[in-house]
Amino acid sequence: MAQTVFAPWDDPQQKPLIQFVGVTKRFGDFVAIDDLTQDIYEREFFALLGPSGCGKTTMMRMLAGFEAPTEGSILLSGQDIAGVPPNKRAVNMMFQSYALFPHLTVWDNIAFGLRRSDMPKDAIAARVEEMLKLTRLSKFGRRKPHQISGGQRQRVALARSLAKAPKLLLLDEPLGALDKKLRQDTQFELMDIQETTGTTFVIVTHDQEEAMTVASRVAVMDEGRIIQVATPEKIYEAPNSVYVADFIGDVNILEGTAKANGPESYAIDWGGAEPATATSARPFSDGQKAHLAIRPEKIAISAERPADAANAVQGKVLDIAYLGNLSTYHVELPTGQVIKAQSANTRRVSRRAYTWEDPVWLSWSATAGVLLES
Amino acid sequence: MRRAVLIAVPYLWLLALFLVPFAIVFKVSLSDTALAIPPYTPTLKDGFGALISGLDFENFVFLTQDDLYWKAYVSSLQIAFFSTIVTLLVGYPMAYAMARAPEEWRPTLMMLVILPFWTSFLIRVYAWVGILSTEGFLNQFLLWTGIIDTPLTILNTNWAVYIGIVYTYLPFMILPIYAALERLDESLIEAAEDLGCSRMQAFWLVTIPLSRNGIVAGCFLVFIPALGEFVIPSLLGGSGTLMIGKVLFEEFFANRDWPVASAVAVILLLILIIPIILFQRNEQRQQEAEQ
Ligand SMILES: Nc1ncnc2c1ncn2[C@@H]1O[C@H](COP(=O)(O)OP(=O)(O)OP(=O)(O)O)[C@@H](O)[C@H]1O
Ligand SMILES: [Mg+2]
Numbered sequence: 001m002a003q004t005v006f007a008p009w010d011d012p013q014q015k016p017l018i019q020f021v022g023v024t025k026r027f028g029d030f031v032a033i034d035d036l037t038q039d040i041y042e043r044e045f046f047a048l049l050g051p052s053g054c055g056k057t058t059m060m061r062m063l064a065g066f067e068a069p070t071e072g073s074i075l076l077s078g079q080d081i082a083g084v085p086p087n088k089r090a091v092n093m094m095f096q097s098y099a100l101f102p103h104l105t106v107w108d109n110i111a112f113g114l115r116r117s118d119m120p121k122d123a124i125a126a127r128v129e130e131m132l133k134l135t136r137l138s139k140f141g142r143r144k145p146h147q148i149s150g151g152q153r154q155r156v157a158l159a160r161s162l163a164k165a166p167k168l169l170l171l172d173e174p175l176g177a178l179d180k181k182l183r184q185d186t187q188f189e190l191m192d193i194q195e196t197t198g199t200t201f202v203i204v205t206h207d208q209e210e211a212m213t214v215a216s217r218v219a220v221m222d223e224g225r226i227i228q229v230a231t232p233e234k235i236y237e238a239p240n241s242v243y244v245a246d247f248i249g250d251v252n253i254l255e256g257t258a259k260a261n262g263p264e265s266y267a268i269d270w271g272g273a274e275p276a277t278a279t280s281a282r283p284f285s286d287g288q289k290a291h292l293a294i295r296p297e298k299i300a301i302s303a304e305r306p307a308d309a310a311n312a313v314q315g316k317v318l319d320i321a322y323l324g325n326l327s328t329y330h331v332e333l334p335t336g337q338v339i340k341a342q343s344a345n346t347r348r349v350s351r352r353a354y355t356w357e358d359p360v361w362l363s364w365s366a367t368a369g370v371l372l373e374s
Numbered sequence: 375m376r377r378a379v380l381i382a383v384p385y386l387w388l389l390a391l392f393l394v395p396f397a398i399v400f401k402v403s404l405s406d407t408a409l410a411i412p413p414y415t416p417t418l419k420d421g422f423g424a425l426i427s428g429l430d431f432e433n434f435v436f437l438t439q440d441d442l443y444w445k446a447y448v449s450s451l452q453i454a455f456f457s458t459i460v461t462l463l464v465g466y467p468m469a470y471a472m473a474r475a476p477e478e479w480r481p482t483l484m485m486l487v488i489l490p491f492w493t494s495f496l497i498r499v500y501a502w503v504g505i506l507s508t509e510g511f512l513n514q515f516l517l518w519t520g521i522i523d524t525p526l527t528i529l530n531t532n533w534a535v536y537i538g539i540v541y542t543y544l545p546f547m548i549l550p551i552y553a554a555l556e557r558l559d560e561s562l563i564e565a566a567e568d569l570g571c572s573r574m575q576a577f578w579l580v581t582i583p584l585s586r587n588g589i590v591a592g593c594f595l596v597f598i599p600a601l602g603e604f605v606i607p608s609l610l611g612g613s614g615t616l617m618i619g620k621v622l623f624e625e626f627f628a629n630r631d632w633p634v635a636s637a638v639a640v641i642l643l644l645i646l647i648i649p650i651i652l653f654q655r656n657e658q659r660q661q662e663a664e665q
Contacts, residue, residue, distance in 0.1 A: 066564050086567040099565035103583045112579075113569030164569070 006216060008041040015078065017042040017168065017200050018063065022072035025058055032058045034224035045194055045201045047211040050221030056204040057096055060170045063202065064093040094161040096172040098153050100145040106156050107141040113164045131159040134189060151177045162193065171203040175210065187214050208248050220244045242372050245293040252339050254292040258284040258371065266371060268292050271335050277310045280371035294369035296342040301329055301354065302361050309363035315339065317358045329354065331362055403636035404429035414632050433637035443638065447645065449616040453532065454600040457539040461596050462589065464540060465547030473555035487545050499538055499609050506534050530612030538606040543599065547592040554588030598646055618642055
């Protein structure tokens with residue numbers, strides 16, 4: 001690709017669209033957002049990921065104007081937006097609960113925001129039809145929200161928030177109720193919209209695959225704090241903590257003590273027959289506690305010990321999960337630890353290479369794992 | 375079988391408590407007065423044939439001849455209509471405030487709304503006599519503050535009747551509206567604001583339409599009893615206050631003219647039932663159109 005990589009967060013010249021500056025939000029004694037400072041840039045697709053109750057919706061509601069920060073401030077294009085009421089913000093939100101107007105038809109729900117602007121009638125009609133087509137709801141325009149399915153309702157909510165083409169669009173779990181196929185289509189649709197309109201998206205999702213697909217950056221949250229913000233690849237390949245590694249995708253964690261055995265290379269004594277070797281740019285002192293995080297797809301499985309592997313351990317197959325394109329092997333080590341190894345099913349084999357109770361060798365390279373402080 | 379029983383119960387109820395009494399009243403309205411017990415003829419004692427041939431619409435014709443009756447109907451409709459509007463205007467903000475109050479307050483507020491029912495309706499209306507009369511609390515208070523220097527005549531005017539009706543029926547307006555507003559999802563208002571509505575617009579475009587059922591129920595619950603109201607106009611109203619409930623009472627107890635009183639009651643019922651049926655038909659048609 002000839003085009004330059006979209007990474008305004010690395011460019012000190014760029015002004016962020018949204019800035020959270022030391023924002024804390026308390027509900028009574030409960031701290032929902034804890035001293036959060038974060039920039040979000042124009043045209044970004046910013047995904048918030050985190051366990052239930054970690055404060056994702058609260059962040060969105062502060063951006064939309066329904067909650068005021070207890071401390072700190074939120075800037076939109078450099079302007080503090082405290083005190084600007086929701087209807088005066090160029091921000092639209094898709095509610096987690098959809099919040100469709102039950103007394104209005106699908107058509108009128110989508111037209112609701114447009115009618116509040118000074119758009120001419122036929123332009124409104126055209127826009128609503130466009131939105132209905134986009135969300136594949138053309139047949140349901142005249143129904144009321146209670147007369148359509150859950151997934152259709154979600155699409156109405158999405159269409160309604162998209163209709164006004166706002167500068168900033170907040171989507172609180174926009175695709176959770178859709179089936180996989182429709183969800184993927186809608187994800188691409190969203191990315192398309194984002195590309196054509198230049199809208200900035202902040203999206204909450206529980207589906208990390210979705211976050212990986214659509215996001216320019218992913219923020220992993222826990223208990224009101226952002227633990228790591230990075231591009232999907234970085235988050236996946238170079239998590240900054242065990243929490244993030246564990247939250248995003250599957251991971252095997254070997255816990256032990258590090259000891260330098262070369263430049264940027266460490267031996268980790270994790271209790272196995274021999275210590276594991278891993279490279280790390282992050283320095284560790286001798287004897288420091290460390291976690292080695294290895295993704296299952298980076299661990300190879302074989303019947304014999306591979307000759308040239310940096311790390312190899314023997315174990316026996318405990319369980320096999322067949323996922324269609326992949327198989328995940330759960331292998332029990334002599335230490336009792338269970339390691340997951342994944343291999344692609346490239347051929348339509350009638351007989352699996354390994355089966356339950358088979359002794360196997362697991363191997364991975366020195367660069368396969370990420371060494372993390374505990 | 376069980377279904378048949380289940381369906382039969384409300385119909386039996388309706389039959390026993392509404393249709394049979396109505397049939398009796400209707401029959402009396404077609405009879406003539408007589409100096410007898412009961413004070414009309416014919417009765418079943420005269421035999422079935424004589425009973426049927428003795429009935430006629432004389433009393434209904436009579437109602438159209440004396441303009442007292444239609445004036446009383448019109449005046450009652452007017453009073454009931456305006457007091458319903460005022461009750462709505464007073465009741466809606468109260469219901470709204472209740473629904474928006476902190477959760478732990480709501481049962482208490484609800485109690486306060488229902489509290490007046492713990493004393494007799496008659497006593498509460500009498501209490502208003504004490505408040506509204508020329509030497510009553512209201513006048514004393516206004517004189518004391520210096521807002522007025524001669525006492526206002528409120529008691530025994532239509533004003534007192536309006537006050538009495540609004541006061542008495544306010545809970546019937548508040549409760550259904552409160553029920554509708556309490557169910558209203560706060561996020562709908564937020565969504566409306568998010569899409570560009572001011573607070574006021576969100577109220578008109580979302581809150582009012584979604585509490586419509588409560589408003590309609592409340593208005594019926596106030597309008598219907600207010601139309602036939604008797605105690606309030608006779609205690610608080612003056613000689614100029616013309617209401618059909620009072621006329622009915624006079625005919626029944628003062629004149630002992632049961633047939634005319636029954637005719638008055640039948641017409642009153644028709645005035646109420648016909649608009650309600652039309653309203654419901656209209657609602658149903660709207661709902662069907664939506665399907
Ligand atoms: N109005 C409120 N009053 C008190 N506590 C609240 C309020 N709103 C949110 N909270 C609390 O703040 C925390 C964060 O809530 P939030 O809705 O932001 O979670 P979330 O990350 O969106 O979770 P989910 O993924 O389940 O939607 C929760 O523990 C919640 O109980
Ligand atoms: Mg949420």
